[in-house]
Amino acid sequence: MRRLHLAGIALLLMAAGPEKEGMPQLNFKSPLTISQVVWGAIIFTLLYFLLSRWALPKVASVVEDRRTRISGDLDTARVAKAEADAAVAELTEATRRARSESQTAIATATQQAKAEAATRAAAMNATLDAQLSEAEGRIATARNAAMGALRQVAGDTATSIVTRLTGHAPDPAAVDHAVGGLLPATAN
Numbered sequence: 136m137r138r139l140h141l142a143g144i145a146l147l148l149m150a151a152g153p154e155k156e157g158m159p160q161l162n163f164k165s166p167l168t169i170s171q172v173v174w175g176a177i178i179f180t181l182l183y184f185l186l187s188r189w190a191l192p193k194v195a196s197v198v199e200d201r202r203t204r205i206s207g208d209l210d211t212a213r214v215a216k217a218e219a220d221a222a223v224a225e226l227t228e229a230t231r232r233a234r235s236e237s238q239t240a241i242a243t244a245t246q247q248a249k250a251e252a253a254t255r256a257a258a259m260n261a262t263l264d265a266q267l268s269e270a271e272g273r274i275a276t277a278r279n280a281a282m283g284a285l286r287q288v289a290g291d292t293a294t295s296i297v298t299r300l301t302g303h304a305p306d307p308a309a310v311d312h313a314v315g316g317l318l319p320a321t322a323n
Contacts, residue, residue, distance in 0.1 A: 289314045 162168055290310050297305045 286311075286314060289317075 159165065159168070290307075293310050293314055294305055294307070297310070
C-alpha cells in the first residue's frame with residue numbers, strides 16, 4: 136500500500152512540475168502512462184484471443200453459410216434458367232409446327248372446297264344445259280304449234296273481219312292464200 140501511495144505522490148509531483156512537455160498521454164516517463172499502455176496491451180490481447188477463438192469463428196461460419204447458400208441459389212437459378220430456355224425453345228418449335236400444320240390444313244381445305252365447288256358448278260352447268268336444251272325444245276315445239284295454229288287463227292280472224300266489214304263471207308281459199316302469203320314473211 137505504501138508503494139501505491141508513493142506512486143500517487145510521484146504522479147502528483149510530476150503533474151504539478153513546472154516543465155510541461157507535450158501531451159501527458161504520450162509522456163512515457165510517467166508511471167501512469169506505462170501502466171495504461173500495459174493494461175491496454177493486456178486488454179487488447181485478451182480481446183484478440185476472445186474474438187479469434189469465439190466471435191470470429193461464428194462470423195466466419197455465418198459468412199461461409201451465406202456463401203454456400205448464395206452459390207447454391209445461383210446454381211439453382213442457372214438450372215432454372217436453362218430449363219426455362221429449353222421450355223421456351225420447345226414452345227417456339229411447337230408453335231411453329233402448329234402454324235405449319237394449320238397452314239397445310241387450311242391449304243388442303245381450300246383446295247378441297249375449290250374442287251367440290253368446281254364439281255358442283257360442273258354438275259349444275261350440266262343440269263342447266265340439259266334444262267336449257269329441254270326448254271329450247273319445248274319452245275321450238277310450242278313455236279311450231281303456235282305457227283301452225285297462227286295460220287288457222289289468222290284465217291279465222293281475217294274471215295271474221297271481212298264478214299263484219301262487208302257483210303258477206305269471203306272465199307276461204309282466197310283468205311287462206313292471202314294469209315299464207317303474209318305469214319312466212321312475218322314468222323321469221
